Amino acid sequence: MDLLSKSDEEIFTIGKPFWENLVRASNMKDYGGFTKDFSTQMLFGANEVELGKQWANNKIITNLNETYEPFGTLRRGDHITVLIKQTNKEIPGEFLGRLVLGVEDGEIKIFGATIY
Numbered sequence: 001m002d003l004l005s006k007s008d009e010e011i012f013t014i015g016k017p018f019w020e021n022l023v024r025a026s027n028m029k030d031y032g033g034f035t036k037d038f039s040t041q042m043l044f045g046a047n048e049v050e051l052g053k054q055w056a057n058n059k060i061i062t063n064l065n066e067t068y069e070p071f072g073t074l075r076r077g078d079h080i081t082v083l084i085k086q087t088n089k090e091i092p093g094e095f096l097g098r099l100v101l102g103v104e105d106g107e108i109k110i111f112g113a114t115i116y
Contacts, residue, residue, distance in 0.1 A: 001103055003080050011101070012070040014108060015082045019099050022113055023064045023086075029055040039102065039109035060115060063089040068097065078102050079111050086115060 003011070018037055025033035031048045038046060055062050065087045074081040084097030100112030 001106070001108065003101060003103060003108070004075055004078070006080075008073050011073050011080055011082060015070065015099050015101055018101070018108075018110055019068065019070075019082070019084060019097065020066070022099070022110075023066060023068070026055070026061050027064055029062060037108075037110050039104045039111045042110055042112065059090055060088055060095060063091070064115075065089055081112070 003014075006014070021037065022034060024030075025036075029052070031051055034051065035043060035046050067087070069085040070082055071085055072083040074083070079100050079102040082097075082099040082101065084099060086095045086097040087093075088095065096116045098112065098114045098116070099110065101108055102111045103109070
């Protein structure tokens with residue numbers, strides 16, 4: 001699949017279930033659900049103990065609203081970054097979500113995911 005040739009709207013459609021799963025699994029502190037679409041490279045850095053510490057100490061990533069707004073993409077190398085406006089149930093304001101998608105073994109995988 002050639003992700004880089006797709007329009008922003010097509011990328012938003014592709015990224016939607018990935019982001020929604022990350023939000024849901026992060027709110028539930030569900031390691032298996034959170035990492036299920038990670039690339040091999042991402043899995044190396046997604047230690048269950050470290051993620052557990054982040055979930056225990058960070059209200060931003062465990063109280064995310066299910067609504068969000070993708071607003072742009074960045075294309076670099078073999079990956080596309082989806083930029084997402086994300087809000088939180090407890091903390092006012094907007095946060096920047098970043099979802100990096102790429103292809104591994106013929107499947108779309110997550111190569112990066114953060115919220116600032």
